[in-house]
Amino acid sequence: xxxxxxxxxxxxxxxxxxxxxxxxxxxxxxxxxxxxxxxxxxxxxxxxxxxxxxxxxxxxxxxxxxxxxxxxxxxxxxxxxxxxxxxxxxxxxxxxxxxxxxxxxxxxxxxxxxxxxxxxxxxxxxxxxxxxxxxxxxxxxxxxxxxxxxxxxxxxxxxxxx
Numbered sequence: 001x002x003x004x005x006x007x008x009x010x011x012x013x014x015x016x017x018x019x020x021x022x023x024x025x026x027x028x029x030x031x032x033x034x035x036x037x038x039x040x041x042x043x044x045x046x047x048x049x050x051x052x053x054x055x056x057x058x059x060x061x062x063x064x065x066x067x068x069x070x071x072x073x074x075x076x077x078x079x080x081x082x083x084x085x086x087x088x089x090x091x092x093x094x095x096x097x098x099x100x101x102x103x104x105x106x107x108x109x110x111x112x113x114x115x116x117x118x119x120x121x122x123x124x125x126x127x128x129x130x131x132x133x134x135x136x137x138x139x140x141x142x143x144x145x146x147x148x149x150x151x152x153x154x155x156x157x158x159x160x161x162x
Contacts, residue, residue, distance in 0.1 A: 001091070002026040002115070005084035005098040005107075007038045009117045012144040014053050016136055021124045023058035026095065030060045032083035062087055077103055088112050118148070118156050125160050133160050 002022065004010055010031075013019045022029045031039075039054055053059070064070055064087045073082035081103040088096040089110055096107050099116045107114050115123075121137070124130045134157055140146040 001028040001030065001093050002095045002097055003084050003088040003091070003093045004029060004031045004035060005096060005103055006035055006078070006080040006100075008146070009097050009099065009120070010035075010039065010053060012117060012140055012146045013120075015144040016139040018121075018124075018130070018136060019053060019056070021120060021129060022097075023056075024129055025120065025123055025127065027058075028060065029056075029058055030062050030087065030091070030093070032080065032087045033061055033063055034083045035080045036061045038080055062091070065090055073106060077106055081106070085110055085112065117146070118152060122156060122160055132162065133157060134162050 002025075004022075010019075013021065036054070064083045066086050066089075069086040069089070070082045073085055077085070081098065081100065084096060084098065085103070085107050087093070088107070089112060094113065095115045096112045097117070097120065098104050098107055098114050104114050104116075117140070118137075121130070121133055125133055130136065137148060137153060137156065141148055
């Protein structure tokens with residue numbers, strides 16, 4: 001079970017045609033209500049047709065119960081990350097999908113196991129769900145406008161034998 005912290009990895013996976021990796025790897029994919037509302041804004045503001053994503057049978061929307069915890073996190077994180085960290089803690093998620101540095105640090109301080117989008121792709125390659133990472137990482141940069149610094153880009157390719 002994985003909780004997704006914001007729209008960025010979901011929309012990136014969608015834009016590079018790899019959305020099916022999340023349910024294949026983690027079975028249960030959960031987003032807090034704030035992340036789902038951000039997805040709806042993304043669709044409206046940027047005119048991406050995210051119908052498939054928003055209506056995916058494997059995507060579950062959950063309400064965070066511990067509002068006080070969310071409010072504490074909001075002091076230094078955005079709403080989606082705050083809800084995702086609190087939710088992952090509440091439900092005992094196996095992983096929190098998060099890429100932003102401040103959010104990753106906060107999640108680790110909460111004792112959560114984290115994974116980033118590049119980690120998802122590495123897992124998918126190790127599981128035999130994808131054969132090559134380079135074309136997908138290149139698509140992330142170009143099609144999804146997902147920022148990947150050169151150092152982790154090269155490191156992921158090296159670790160995956162490409």
